[in-house]
Amino acid sequence: MMVRPLSLDLRTRIATALSDGITVRAAAERFGISAATAVRIGQLDRSGKGLVPAKIGGYVKPTLRGAAADAVRQRLQVKSDWTVRALSADLKAAGINVSHDTVWRFLRSEGKTFKKNDGGKRARPPEGGPVPDAMEDPSAPA
Known part of the structure; x- marks a missing residue:
């Protein structure tokens, strides 16, 4: 069973009941929700952020905009x-x-790549220098 948010109508009725003075636990029992949910809906209503439910899930990797x-x-x-x-x-x-x-x-x-040369092959040796052996340690003294 998929989780889904409470309807906006139900959220509005809970917020109205809480603003009319009913306790959080009484509102939770009356509307069949948890006390924590009633608290959150009351907080959203008092903060003025609106009662529209937020999107559930959908992690998006950070990107520059x-x-x-x-x-x-x-x-x-x-x-x-x-x-x-x-x-x-x-x-x-x-x-x-x-x-x-x-x-x-x-x-x-953006289509930017970081290759050493156009062919994606190994970079060329320095001018006049010997080509190192494939098994040779490039950091070893000559």
Whole structure:
């Protein structure tokens, strides 16, 4: 059985009963809901946020929108060879608190890739230098 929110009509009747002075427990028993639900509906009514139920479930991964997305695009126009971590650190320094993973997902959605060369192959050796063996440790002294 799927969970579903209480109807707006029922929420309105509960809020009206609570504002008329009925106790939370009496309202809960009268309308067949829990006392905690009656408390939450009363709090929503008093805060002025409205009684419309919120969406249930549906986690959405964080993504950059609006001014934050524009800030990333502007930085990429000025300097195109950012690392994702450096870009996220620069955004944090500018007051936009964002994780590197969120920046990465945004860049991927914009079609930006970070490959060493066009073919996605291994980068070329330095001018005149020997090509390292595939099993050779690149950090080992020559």
